[in-house]
Amino acid sequence: MSNQKETRYVDVPGPGRIPERDKGRGPVLECTHLGIEFGGLKAVEEFNIAVGATEIGGLIGPNGAGKTTVFNLLTKVYQPTHGVILLDGKDTHGMSTAQVNQAGIARTFQNIRLFDKLSVEDNVKVGMHNNVKYHLPSSVFRLPKFWQEEKRAHESALELLDIFGMADLADVKASSLPYGAQRRLEIVRALATKPKLLLLDEPAAGMNPSETEELMNNIRKIRDTFGIAVLLIEHDMNLVMGICENIIVLNFGKVIAKGTPEEIQNDPVVIEAYLGSQADETGSEGFAASAAKEAQKKKAEKEKAHMSEVEEASVDVEE
Ligand SMILES: Nc1ncnc2c1ncn2[C@@H]1O[C@H](COP(=O)(O)OP(=O)(O)O)[C@@H](O)[C@H]1O
Numbered sequence: 001m002s003n004q005k006e007t008r009y010v011d012v013p014g015p016g017r018i019p020e021r022d023k024g025r026g027p028v029l030e031c032t033h034l035g036i037e038f039g040g041l042k043a044v045e046e047f048n049i050a051v052g053a054t055e056i057g058g059l060i061g062p063n064g065a066g067k068t069t070v071f072n073l074l075t076k077v078y079q080p081t082h083g084v085i086l087l088d089g090k091d092t093h094g095m096s097t098a099q100v101n102q103a104g105i106a107r108t109f110q111n112i113r114l115f116d117k118l119s120v121e122d123n124v125k126v127g128m129h130n131n132v133k134y135h136l137p138s139s140v141f142r143l144p145k146f147w148q149e150e151k152r153a154h155e156s157a158l159e160l161l162d163i164f165g166m167a168d169l170a171d172v173k174a175s176s177l178p179y180g181a182q183r184r185l186e187i188v189r190a191l192a193t194k195p196k197l198l199l200l201d202e203p204a205a206g207m208n209p210s211e212t213e214e215l216m217n218n219i220r221k222i223r224d225t226f227g228i229a230v231l232l233i234e235h236d237m238n239l240v241m242g243i244c245e246n247i248i249v250l251n252f253g254k255v256i257a258k259g260t261p262e263e264i265q266n267d268p269v270v271i272e273a274y275l276g277s278q279a280d281e282t283g284s285e286g287f288a289a290s291a292a293k294e295a296q297k298k299k300a301e302k303e304k305a306h307m308s309e310v311e312e313a314s315v316d317v318e319e
Pocket residue numbers: 038041043061062063064065066067068069070
């Protein structure tokens with residue numbers, strides 16, 4: 001099911017492993033013993049991961065498993081009750097949402113959050129405010145510096161939009177874009193903050209198969225164009241298995257498996273806890289059903305091979 005070459009991984013000190021190609025740069029993200037409690041509920045506990053500088057990682061698990069909470073911890077929407085988050089080796093303890101964004105983490109949300117009344121271009125410019133250097137006097141008096149910055153912002157916004165073939169929509173009001181384009185715009189706006197790590201919360205939700213296919217290509221394009229890491233939460237197993245190099249499975253706030261798509265698809269604990277139930281819910285022949293069938297087929301083949309070995313052996317004996 002995975003349509004990419006398997007990534008070679010190397011162990012790093014601390015909580016995990018990263019792609020061999022990222023070894024020289026160290027992990028862009030490291031979480032150790034990360035956790036949060038709401039009242040008595042441990043929404044996330046003992047979350048330990050490392051993400052390589054150009055790695056595409058996936059976070060999967062049933063509804064309520066704690067996936068979005070992990071993103072909220074990484075972006076300081078919630079301050080962790082336990083553990084440490086290192087961004088590019090730097091402890092983000094005590095940082096605000098704005099500060100971690102400035103330090104290099106950008107995200108999109110499970111439910112689209114755009115400035116509906118603003119144009120597409122202005123939505124992207126909002127993301128760029130981190131990097132645009134307006135000085136109060138020059139913007140109040142509209143001095144040349146202001147217009148230079150304005151021109152630079154306009155050009156960068158168009159450049160970013162162009163990557164996703166959206167430059168010609170720059171003047172359109174965000175709310176009048178079709179659904180798929182709104183989701184794309186949200187990603188472009190996140191990229192405008194120049195992140196080192198992009199977090200995508202269910203980017204394919206509500207998309208049709210061709211939009212999802214396009215999204216997959218765009219996510220790869222983002223990684224290759226900007227050389228950044230992407231961590232995504234997604235239920236669409238074709239997307240997850242198709243583009244994620246490393247996958248973390250959460251269940252009831254705990255990591256129950258970590259591994260390559262291959263490893264995750266063949267992990268009985270994961271199939272039991274998540275992939276199996278996913279097929280039941282959708283009632284369709286989704287990933288889980290086909291994975292289960294595949295496993296069944298392999299088992300049958302093994303048994304058959306074993307039987308014929310036994311038969312051959314017994315034939316030998318008879319001879
Ligand atoms: N602010 C909060 N207060 C109390 N409980 C919360 C809060 N945020 C999330 N939770 C709980 O944490 C658990 C994980 O939620 P969430 O991270 O949204 O799951 P997922 O994204 O995997 O579907 C759920 O039981 C949810 O109700």
